[in-house]
Amino acid sequence: EAGVAQSPRYKIIEKRQSVAFWCNPISGHATLYWYQQILGQGPKLLIQFQNNGVVDDSQLPKDRFSAERLKGVDSTLKIQPAKLEDSAVYLCASSLNALSGIASPYEQYFGPGTRLTVT
Amino acid sequence: DAKTTQPPSMDCAEGRAANLPCNHSTISGNEYVYWYRQIHSQGPQYIIHGLKNNETNEMASLIITEDRKSSTLILPHATLRDTAVYYCIVRGDNNAGNMLTFGGGTRLMVKP
Numbered sequence: 001e002a003g004v005a006q007s008p009r010y011k012i013i014e015k016r017q018s019v020a021f022w023c024n025p026i027s028g029h030a031t032l033y034w035y036q037q038i039l040g041q042g043p044k045l046l047i048q049f050q051n052n053g054v055v056d057d058s059q060l061p062k063d064r065f066s067a068e069r070l071k072g073v074d075s076t077l078k079i080q081p082a083k084l085e086d087s088a089v090y091l092c093a094s095s096l097n098a099l100s101g102i103a104s105p106y107e108q109y110f111g112p113g114t115r116l117t118v119t
Numbered sequence: 120d121a122k123t124t125q126p127p128s129m130d131c132a133e134g135r136a137a138n139l140p141c142n143h144s145t146i147s148g149n150e151y152v153y154w155y156r157q158i159h160s161q162g163p164q165y166i167i168h169g170l171k172n173n174e175t176n177e178m179a180s181l182i183i184t185e186d187r188k189s190s191t192l193i194l195p196h197a198t199l200r201d202t203a204v205y206y207c208i209v210r211g212d213n214n215a216g217n218m219l220t221f222g223g224g225t226r227l228m229v230k231p
Contacts, residue, residue, distance in 0.1 A: 004162070033218075042206060042221030043163065056218065091162050107153075108219060110162025 002026065004111035006092050012117045018080040021114045025073070025094030031055075033108065034067055034077050035091040043091055049075060082118045089113040123207045128226040131201075137194040139225050141207030144188040150211045152183060153219065154192045156203040163206065163221075166192065197229045 005024040013019050025032050030051050035043035046065065048055040052072040060067070064083070069075040079086055093108040124142040131137040143152065154166040167174055167181045169190070174181045180193040194201055206224040 042204075042224055043219075044221070045218055048218060093162070107165040107168070108163075110164065112160075113162050 004092055004094055004109055006090075006111040006114055008114055009112065010115050010117075012119065013082055015084055015118050016081040018078065019082055019116060020076055020078045021090050021092075021116075023075045023077070023092030023111060025075075025092070026109055029094035029096055029109070030072075031095045032069055032075050033093040033095075034075070035093065037089045037091055037113070039088070046077070079116075082116075084118050087116060087118045089115050123209055123222055125205075125207050125222065125225045127223060128228070130228050130230055131194075131197045133199060133229055133231050134196055137197040137201065137227060137229070139192040139194075139205050139207075139227065140189065141192070142189050143207070143209045146187050146209055147211065150209050152181065152187075152190050153208040153210060154179070154181065155206045155208065155219070155221075156201075157206070157224070158200075158203040166205075197227075199229050199231065201227065202229045203227060 004026055007022050011019055032049045034046045036046050037043040046060045047057040047067045049069040052069050064081060065079055067075060067077045077090060091110055091113045093110045095108045151168050151170050153168040155163040156166055157163045166178050167176055169181045169183050171183060173183060181190060183190045192205060204224040204226050206221050208219050208221060210219060
């Protein structure tokens with residue numbers, strides 16, 4: 001089975017520029033997550049989608065970050081304008097329907113990430 | 120979800136068992152213990168999870184103490200490819216969004 005796809009793998013931009021990252025989850029996975037991982041730290045959840053709806057975006061800096069999953073499949077994360085502190089790896093993950101009401105936990109499958117450098 | 124404490128780094132000789140500890144003293148009855156690992160330049164990878172009983176799969180074994188306040192991930196025969204950061208995460212089954220809160224993890228270095 002194909003894994004979670006992300007592009008681009010690497011991006012270098014200057015501060016105040018805009019950037020967008022793309023994610024295609026595993027086929028059939030209703031839940032999609034975006035994480036930010038700063039060097040030396042564990043990943044931090046930015047936003048979670050269930051199909052095309054937002055479940056949690058409490059840690060998304062909404063003044064500059066936005067994300068969408070219009071058709072409930074692939075997703076785009078955008079930063080506008082970028083700051084130096086946005087330099088990080090942006091990870092996308094997907095899982096089966098995490099809101100099915102079934103108590104069993106669902107493992108998350110992660111993509112390779114996009115490494116963003118803001119200069 | 121309860122917090123976890125892990126040693127920042129550990130070494131292990133190739134071919135030997137790697138035992139990675141995790142402290143989760145505030146865990147509650149409905150919270151699972153998950154382990155993920157992250158190899159350099161890759162996304163995290165699920166390893167194993169458990170609630171009360173010890174668990175084993177093709178990758179590792181998970182030993183949870185009777186009081187559930189700590190656990191140990193065991194890689195029975197570590198190889199150089201097991202060098203990675205290992206994350207222990209506690210997540211409740213009322214965490215409807217299946218969200219994972221990662222800490223700093225343990226950086227495991229497997230040496231020849």
